[in-house]
Amino acid sequence: MKKNNVSPGDYVLLLGKGKTWLVRAMEGYDFHTHLGKVRFSDILGKPFGSPIYSEKGEKLFALRPTIEDFVMKCERQTQIVYPKDLGMISLEADIRSGSSVLEAGSGSGAMTTYLASLVAPKGHVYTYELREEFKRMAERNVMKAGLEGVVTFKLQDASKGFEEKNIDACVIDVGDPWVLVPQCWKALRPSGRFVGVTPTMNQAERLSEVLRASGFSRVKCIEIMLRNIEAREGKTRPSMMMVGHTAYLIFATKVLETSQSASSDLAEAGEDL
Ligand SMILES: C[S@@+](CC[C@H](N)C(=O)[O-])C[C@H]1O[C@@H](n2cnc3c(N)ncnc32)[C@H](O)[C@@H]1O
Structure with a gap:
């Protein structure tokens, strides 16, 4: 059974404005996109599928990556x-x-x-x-x-x-x-x-x-x-x-x-x- 929440080291598919990024959620690290900086601390512990907001206030979703x-x-x-x-x-x-x-x-x-x-x-x-x-x-x-x-x-x-x-x-x-x-x-x-x-x-x-x-x-x-x-x-x-x-x-x-x-x-x- 797959767990529902994002743990440190998990891969996450970030989805924002029709674009996607496959990233590894690491404690203390950020990810930079044209939609602004995303903090992994905002993703960790949340269920896959959750919305998160970049530093510029843009909404993204943290999805579980498929094969x-x-x-x-x-x-x-x-x-x-x-x-x-x-x-x-x-x-x-x-x-x-x-x-x-x-x-x-x-x-x-x-x-x-x-x-x-x-x-x-x-x-x-x-x-x-x-x-x-x-x-x-x-x-x-x-x-x-x-x-x-x-x-x-x-x-x-x-x-x-x-x-x-x-x-x-x-x-x-x-x-x-x-x-x-x-x-x-x-x-x-x-x-x-x-x-x-x-x-x-x-x-x-x-x-x-x-x-x-x-x-x-x-x-x-x-x-x-x-x-x-x-x-x-x-x-x-x-x-x-x-x-x-x-x-x-x-x-x-x-x-x-x-x-x-x-x-x-x-x-x-x-x-x-
Ligand atoms: C088109 S790539 C395969 C791509 C792979 N199906 C994928 O989806 O990532 C072809 C590969 O076959 C390898 N190859 C060619 N002849 C081979 C052989 N006789 N034995 C093992 N590998 C071989 C090449 O080095 C190359 O890496």
Whole structure:
């Protein structure tokens, strides 16, 4: 059960005039915004959701951050996977409390943070990263969300193979995901799910073909477009701004045969139309 009041060291999402800041409430410290200085002593001990006033008299709210807030406000030096894609990844890969998940590469750890929040408290995420600075950044971001207990960070080239076996889902976000397909097949439990995230259609196409030829069925590639609606009385309409492109998502299921019959499975072609 989450506690209701803000304690020293808690992360708080400050909301003021449509802007948000993810801050750590520390005794004796202030936070400076264009709305004026906010004293953490005004927040500590109050329930999340409370209004507070800056030194300039501007009203803000001290909200409990959601996992989406931790993802979107993470420290980042790589492209990250965005919430619209994360939601569908977890549904398609059936990732839930207790699942075991393999991830490559960790990057900034945005997706790691989300995956960890799903599998906690009894599941686990094993995440592989080539570059030490990214591994450290991913660790910091996961720790910020309080989820370090359910993640193992590995500074290892995933193409050299995974040490884990009988994994529920592999989630792959590297430039050449097709290279990791045989390793994923070995690590997954029968009927385990594969997820690939690629920025270009060329990568999505190549990955899909390699999956079909490598003991995976139910291969599916999608792109999610999210349109925000500005809902206001009498003038509700889509937002003028839209994120044009993030990634293509490729899903597949491990089957226990590597012959062509897995890829030419009729169900695969028809079930999602
Ligand atoms: C686009 S970033 C991943 C971003 C991450 N999904 C997130 O949401 O923060 C891709 C990462 O994969 C790492 N990478 C590339 N090839 C790899 C490999 N063979 N093994 C492990 N990591 C790899 C890169 O160093 C980079 O940090």
